[in-house]
Amino acid sequence: MISSVSSSLLHRAAVVVLVFGALAACQKNDASAGQVAGKLNDAAQLAGQKLDQAASYVGQQVDATKDAAQQNLDSASAPSLKIDPAALASSAQANLQNAASAANAQLGKAASITGQGLETAGRKLQAWSAQNAGASASSTASTDSADAQKQMDK
Secondary structure (H helix, E strand, O other): OHHHHHHHHHHHHHHHHHHHHHHHHHOOOOOOHHHHHHHHHHHHHHHHHHHHHHHHHHHHHHHHHHHHHHHHHHHOOOOOOOOOHHHHHHHHHHHHHHHHHHHHHHHHHHHHHHHHHHHHHHHHHHHHHHHHHHHHHHHHHHHHHHHHHHHHHO
């Protein structure tokens, strides 16, 4: 950017020098060669001063922009991370208590379902046992009476 500004200013200064030179040459009064050279020298000095002023201005702007950018970087520090051990421990304890409570509730449900299943299985086993005991008793009774009949026949 600075080189394009300097180049533009040089171009303008050259144009100013040429215009002053042309004006000095076109004057109708009898200007001597020394006067023309003096005017050209004055125009060149003026153009040089303007170039110096422009370069100084550009330098100041670059410095100001650089300083502002550095201040922005300095003020934009990384966020500070603060860890409170007591709050961390409290949060962890609360999470553990919640997990324990949820696990206890699930274990309670599992025990209840298991108890219901065992009760149902026990009733079915009793019914089956009663049914088989009756069949076994009648079969034993018929076996006993057949044995008694055989004993009598002898």
